[in-house]
Amino acid sequence: MKIDKAVYGLNSKIRRNILVLLSKRDMTPIQIYRALGDKAPKYRQSINKALYILQKCGLVAKYVSSNDRKLYYKITVKDITINLENMEAKGRWV
Numbered sequence: 270m271k272i273d274k275a276v277y278g279l280n281s282k283i284r285r286n287i288l289v290l291l292s293k294r295d296m297t298p299i300q301i302y303r304a305l306g307d308k309a310p311k312y313r314q315s316i317n318k319a320l321y322i323l324q325k326c327g328l329v330a331k332y333v334s335s336n337d338r339k340l341y342y343k344i345t346v347k348d349i350t351i352n353l354e355n356m357e358a359k360g361r362w363v
Contacts, residue, residue, distance in 0.1 A: 275349055275358035278326030284319045291344040
């Protein structure tokens with residue numbers, strides 16, 4: 270993983286809060302919005318944009334549940350190590 274993708278994904282407090290929630294369990298965007306409570310952004314669309322960015326950075330993945338047919342997001346990287354010598358980020362994939 271390129272270091273710029275990892276840093277860009279982690280550069281927002283909302284995105285970091287989403288990653289904390291997803292590290293505990295897979296969630297739908299509305300579940301994430303509700304779980305953030307007063308830390309949530311004003312508009313729910315901001316959650317979708319943050320999830321899109323996290324997905325493009327390779328930190329989360331989305332899937333449709335076969336049980337309830339809802340869109341869920343799950344975390345894909347459990348640990349990230351950043352090597353400043355070669356400017357590379359290495360992750361332990363889930």
